[in-house]
Amino acid sequence: MSLIAEDIHVSYGRREALRGVSLTAQPGEVTAIVGPNGSGKSTLLGAITASLPFRGNVSLNGRDIGTLKPWELAAERAVLPQASRLAFPFNVIEVVRLGLQSGTAGDRPEVPMQALARVGLAHYANRAFQELSGGEAQRVMLARVLAQVWAPVEGGQPRWLLLDEPVSSLDIAHQLQVMEIARDFARAGGGVIAVMHDLNLTALFADRVAVLAEGQRLSFGTPIEVLTDDILSRAYGCALRVSAPPPVGVPYILPHAASA
Amino acid sequence: MAVVTDIESAPRDRLSRARALHWVLAGALALACIASLEIGATDVTLLAMLAKLAQGEALSQMERVVLFEIRLPRLAMGVLVGAALAVSGAAMQGLFRNPLADPGIVGVGAGAGLGAILAIVLGALLPVWMLNLVGNQMVSFAAFLGGWGSTILLYRVSTRHGRTSVATMLLAGIALGALAGALSGILVYIADDRQLRDLTFWGLGSLAGASWAKVLSAGPLILLSIGAALMLGRGLNGLALGEATAAHIGIDVQRMKSIAILAVAGATGAAVAVSGGIGFIGIVVPHLLRLASGPDHRTLLLNSALLGAILLILADVIARVVIAPAELPIGIVTAVLGAPVFLWILLKRRGLVEL
Numbered sequence: 001m002s003l004i005a006e007d008i009h010v011s012y013g014r015r016e017a018l019r020g021v022s023l024t025a026q027p028g029e030v031t032a033i034v035g036p037n038g039s040g041k042s043t044l045l046g047a048i049t050a051s052l053p054f055r056g057n058v059s060l061n062g063r064d065i066g067t068l069k070p071w072e073l074a075a076e077r078a079v080l081p082q083a084s085r086l087a088f089p090f091n092v093i094e095v096v097r098l099g100l101q102s103g104t105a106g107d108r109p110e111v112p113m114q115a116l117a118r119v120g121l122a123h124y125a126n127r128a129f130q131e132l133s134g135g136e137a138q139r140v141m142l143a144r145v146l147a148q149v150w151a152p153v154e155g156g157q158p159r160w161l162l163l164d165e166p167v168s169s170l171d172i173a174h175q176l177q178v179m180e181i182a183r184d185f186a187r188a189g190g191g192v193i194a195v196m197h198d199l200n201l202t203a204l205f206a207d208r209v210a211v212l213a214e215g216q217r218l219s220f221g222t223p224i225e226v227l228t229d230d231i232l233s234r235a236y237g238c239a240l241r242v243s244a245p246p247p248v249g250v251p252y253i254l255p256h257a258a259s260a
Numbered sequence: 261m262a263v264v265t266d267i268e269s270a271p272r273d274r275l276s277r278a279r280a281l282h283w284v285l286a287g288a289l290a291l292a293c294i295a296s297l298e299i300g301a302t303d304v305t306l307l308a309m310l311a312k313l314a315q316g317e318a319l320s321q322m323e324r325v326v327l328f329e330i331r332l333p334r335l336a337m338g339v340l341v342g343a344a345l346a347v348s349g350a351a352m353q354g355l356f357r358n359p360l361a362d363p364g365i366v367g368v369g370a371g372a373g374l375g376a377i378l379a380i381v382l383g384a385l386l387p388v389w390m391l392n393l394v395g396n397q398m399v400s401f402a403a404f405l406g407g408w409g410s411t412i413l414l415y416r417v418s419t420r421h422g423r424t425s426v427a428t429m430l431l432a433g434i435a436l437g438a439l440a441g442a443l444s445g446i447l448v449y450i451a452d453d454r455q456l457r458d459l460t461f462w463g464l465g466s467l468a469g470a471s472w473a474k475v476l477s478a479g480p481l482i483l484l485s486i487g488a489a490l491m492l493g494r495g496l497n498g499l500a501l502g503e504a505t506a507a508h509i510g511i512d513v514q515r516m517k518s519i520a521i522l523a524v525a526g527a528t529g530a531a532v533a534v535s536g537g538i539g540f541i542g543i544v545v546p547h548l549l550r551l552a553s554g555p556d557h558r559t560l561l562l563n564s565a566l567l568g569a570i571l572l573i574l575a576d577v578i579a580r581v582v583i584a585p586a587e588l589p590i591g592i593v594t595a596v597l598g599a600p601v602f603l604w605i606l607l608k609r610r611g612l613v614e615l
Contacts, residue, residue, distance in 0.1 A: 051508070074509050079505070081502070088555035090555055091274075094274070098500075
C-alpha cells in the first residue's frame with residue numbers, strides 16, 4: 001500500500017527533464033522532493049499525478065495509475081498545484097466544496113467547513129476567492145485538497161496528499177501550520193509527497209527526502225542521511241554547510257525553534 | 261489553532277438560492293408564453309379565444325390560423341432558440357474559462373453566416389432536384405451545415421494526440437472567422453439588391469419565418485444538445501480551477517470538452533440556422549445569473565436555458581408590436597435593450613473583482 005514510481009522518464013520536446021527517476025513513498029510518512037530549480041521536482045510530481053505523459057511505471061496502493069480513471073484516482077489522492085487561478089467569482093466555501101464533490105468524503109456537508117477551519121480560514125467562508133491574497137488563496141486550495149481526502153485512511157487503504165511547493169507563498173507562521181497539517185495527515189496513516197524549496201522546513205518535517213539534480217535522483221533517505229554538506233553542495237552546485245552558523249552580522253532565522 | 265465561529269461564518273448557500281430560481285424562472289417562462297400568444301399584430305387575443313371556447317363557440321378560421329399556424333410555432337421556436345443560445349453561451353464561457361466567450365468563438369456564427377450567404381446568393385444555381393429537396397428551407401439548411409462544419413473543422417485542427425487545446429481553438433477560430441468574412445465579402449460583392457436585403461435581414465435575426473416545419477427540423481437537435489450541455493455542470497465547475505486541477509478532482513476533461521463543443525455546435529448551429537444572427541443572449545443571460553445566484557454551473561446551465569427563452573420571447577413580442585404591422589428584426593431588439601444593460605453591469609462592477 002505505497003506509492004511507487006519506477007524509472008520515470010519525461011521529455012519536453014527534445015530535452016529530457018527526468019532520466020530514470022525512482023521513488024517509493026510509504027503511508028505514515030512525509031516524503032519530500034528537493035533539488036535546485038529545473039532539477040525535475042515538479043515534473044516528477046506531474047508524472048506521479050498523471051498530469052504529464054511519461055515513460056515508466058507509477059503505482060498507487062498497488063494499482064497502476066495508467067489503468068485508473070480520473071475519478072478513481074481522485075478518490076485515492078488529492079493534488080495541490082503550485083498556483084491556482086480561478087475563472088469565475090466562486091466564494092471560498094464553494095471552492096472548498098469542489099474538492100468534496102469528487103473525493104471520498106462523499107456527501108458529508110460538514111467537511112468543507114472543517115477543512116477551512118483546519119487551515120485557519122473558517123471566517124473566510126463567504127469571501128470571494130478572487131479577493132484573497134496569494135497566501136490565503138494557497139491555504140483555501142489546501143482546504144479544498146484536504147476536503148477531497150478528508151480521512152487519511154479509508155477502508156484500510158491510505159489516502160495521499162501530493163503537494164507542489166505547498167508553502168511557497170506563505171509567511172513563516174503559515175509555513176509551519178501547513179507543514180504541521182501535512183505531518184498530521186501522515187501520522188494518521190495517510191501518505192504525503194511534497195515538493196519543497198525550503199531545506200530547513202524539509203529537515204524539520206520530512207521523514208524521507210529525495211534529492212534531484214539535472215533530472216536524476218542524487219540521493220534518497222532520511223533527512224540525517226541525505227541533508228549533508230556533500231550531497232547538497234553537489235545538488236545545488238554551490239558550497240553549502242549543514243548546521244554551520246551564517247557569517248557574522250547576517251540575521252539568521254531558524255524555524256526549528258518554533259517546535260521547541 | 262483558534263477556530264473562529266460566529267454567525268457571519270456560517271456558509272451562505274447560493275446553491276439553494278439558485279435551485280429556487282429554477283422555479284421562479286419556470287413560472288416567468290409560463291407568463292412570457294401566455295404574453296407571446298396574447299399579443300400580436302392582429303386583434304386576435306388568447307383571452308378572447310379562450311372565452312369563446314368556454315362558451316362553446318367554435319373559433320373562426322382566422323383565429324385558428326393566427327393561433328396555431330403563426331403564434332404557436334413562433335413561440336416554440338423562440339423558446340428553443342433562446343434556450344439554445346443562452347445555454348451555449350454558459351457552456352462556452354465555462355469551457356474557455358472566460359465570461360466574455362460566446363458560441364461565436366467556436367466558429368458557429370462565421371460558418372453559419374457564410375452558409376446562409378452562399379445559399380442566398382448562389383442558391384438559384386443549384387440543380388432543380390436539389391432545390392426541390394430542400395425547398396424554402398435552403399438558407400436554414402446551408403447555415404446549419406456551415407456552422408456545424410466550421411466547428412468540427414476547428415475542433416479537428418486544435419486536437420492533437422487526443423487533447424484539445426482551447427487556446428489553439430480560439431486562435432484558429434479567429435483565422436476561420438476572417439476567412440469566412442472575406443468569402444462572404446466576395447459574395448456580397450456579386451449579390452443583387454434583393455439578395456443584399458435578404459442578407460442584411462438574415463444577419464439581424466428574426467423569428468418571423470417560424471413554421472412547424474422549422475420547429476420540427478431544428479427542435480430535436482436543439483433539445484438533444486441542451487440536454488447534453490445540462491450534464492456538464494460538475495465538469496465545468498472543476499474546469500474553473502484549470503484543466504490539470506479538474507483532472508485531479510476526477511473529471512474526464514477531454515470527454516467533457518468534446519461533449520461541450522459538440523453540444524454548442526448543435527444547439528447554436530440549429531438556432532442560428534432557423535433564426536439568423538441573434539446576439540447578446542449568450543453573453544448577458546449567464547452573466548446576469550452569475551450575479552444573481554453565483555457561478556455554480558450545476559444550476560447556471562438550466563437557469564440560463566430558462567432565462568434565455570424568457571428574454572427571447574419578450575424581445576420577439578416587442579419586435580412584432582413596436583412598429584406593427586411591420587416587424588423589427590429581433591437581433592435589433594436584443595442589442596438595443598441588451599447592450600446598455602450589459603454596459604451598465606460592467607461599469608457598476610468595475611474595479612471590484614474580475615468578471
